[in-house]
Amino acid sequence: MRKILLLGTAALCATVAAVCAQPAEPPRKTVVHDPVFSTAQADRGKALYAANCAGCHLAGLDGSANPTANVKGLPLLGPHFVQDFGEAKVSALFNRMQRDMPKDKPGTLSEQQYLDIAAYVLQQNKFPAGPKDLTVDTATDVWIPGAGGAEGLVDYTFVSGVGCLSQDPTRSWMLVKAQGLKKSDAASPMTVAFTDAPGEYTFRLLNAYNYTPEPSNGHKVRIAGYLVRLGAEIRVFVQQLQPTGASCSN
């Protein structure tokens, strides 16, 4: 009897050990690329945005990075949106709106109305619509991604990149349609290989004005420098800027 009991215990332990030893499937992080709002909801949000938000953030959501008398709201698009809300849950956007907005009468809209406006803001940032509405529950589960293009690279890594040189309305130099940044050797950064295909990323270029960028505006360039993040936005402190001669107009 004791022998049977021992054998049974050993078998149970072996089974448990086998189960425990199997590598656990890492939980998949839901991001807003997985549709989390519907087109109908974003449409409702559009009307609400026009009535309650556009006075400060402007109709096109492009606001001002430094609020002024005429434009009192921050941009809700592109790099600024990524800076402020990238690598955070949608609930951060929703909570911020519910707590602080509209500026002159915060918290005065209904929960559903704030969700609808959040859906509209996500839609305007090119995130896809799906069959279901955004809810408070989904907002707390879903992440807004960062800018991308520098995964696995820590701040101050020396990197190379290729893309189109562009200047935004505030005269900031940007690398648009860029491929992902690659770690490189500071001594020979321009030898890193890139494909000819246009990329999907945008990087802000710091210190570019010291490298005579104007003639290359609208052209493909290679850049090298130090990676640095501000919020979830990815920036490169430029140390080299090399025109390739190719125009980006095509």
Next chain:
Amino acid sequence: MSNLSRRKMIEAMAGGMGIVGMAGMWSDVFGAEAPAAGMGHYMGTKLPVKAKHVIMLYLNGGPSQIDMFDPKPSLFKYAGQRPGAVDLRTERTTGGLFPSPFEFKRYGRGGVEVSELLPQLASVIDDVTVIRSMYTFNPTHTPGRALFHTGSVLATRPSMGSWVTYGLGTENQNLPSFVALGSAPPGGPQTRSGFLPAEFQGVGFGVADPDPEKIIPNLRNKVLDPQSQRTDMDMLLAMNQQNAASFGQDQYLEGRIKSMETAYRMQFEAMDLFDIRKEPQNIRDEYGPTAFGTGCLLARRLVEAGVRYVNVEYPGGQAWDDHSNLNDNLRKRCPDMDQAAAALIRDLKRRGKLDETLVVWGGEFGRTPVSESGTGRDHNPYGFTMFVAGGGFKGGMAYGATDEFGFKAQENRVSVHDLHATLLNQLGMDHTQLTYKYAGRNFRLTDVQGEIVKAILA
């Protein structure tokens, strides 16, 4: 009247005692406006007057020059390291070099580099002289603040506002000549008159709420009409004089008489003047709906009304003391400071007042190029940035330089005493001759130091 100076007349009447209180009686008895100022005690060489007023924008805590006005590319090359050749030690334990993530661009005719945190100030940079090579010698807030405002780390010396108003007097008898604005009424070295007569102490007002009834509570006497108050004041004045005759001259009593008299007079002018809601909406919008915006707009109104020296403190105590979370904090804090400071410069210029007003911006020190706690910067008195606009400064230029990492002022170094001497020079006073005898010797704002920085003057 015009042949007899106000001071001589009153001295003749009252032997110098209670002069300001008597001035109130004078105007009431003779039905005339109090004669315009004079009253300055500066007896030195009269220098060309380039400015009549000072507005000091004080960023308490030590704003980070590295992230606003002094870009340092080498910080990226050595990020996280402490190059052995440079001694980067400060009062706290710090880590490696910590590059700024903020974007700088060149602005104005001089191509002055300004960070993305300050786009509004960048837009007026042609009126701004950026001094990148400021330094002091004390890394701690309280003595550093005292040094910044009084020229000494000691907690007994008069503030620059007191020295300036002592030297030049006031242009408006109905208002304090030296005012300090903050979310709560500022005090300490920002307003201290020290050994100067108490009437030159700054008067602090809290501007968190722009309602003048909140800024100056109980200013209006709800019980007595002006004539009854005047009668009361005169009786009190007579009693104080009697007291002074018995016990001798007392500067604190004189200061109290002066402050009561000023408060009495303020009833008739200050409520209108302190009410920024009387400004057009577009002007209020330009400054922004914040306490600092209110302070800057009110400062403009005060100097226009003849107030000699206005200190505007950014709200929140040591708000700029970013030992951690520097990047996030600056992104939250800079916009309203930038907006209001730039609006002040723009507005003064539009109204033709910038030429005669010195707008000074800065804190008691700057911050280190190395990180503290990974996300902040420690105090750095060895090299930091201030700026001056208007009042005969050149503008559109950056003067001086810190070392490769932005730690120590290296080129064209400017001490706080040098800046004070230069500001006094623009106000028409030789800093070595603006003195006050106390405890047996003459004292100066600049002590035994201070060189005028001629290269930044137009």
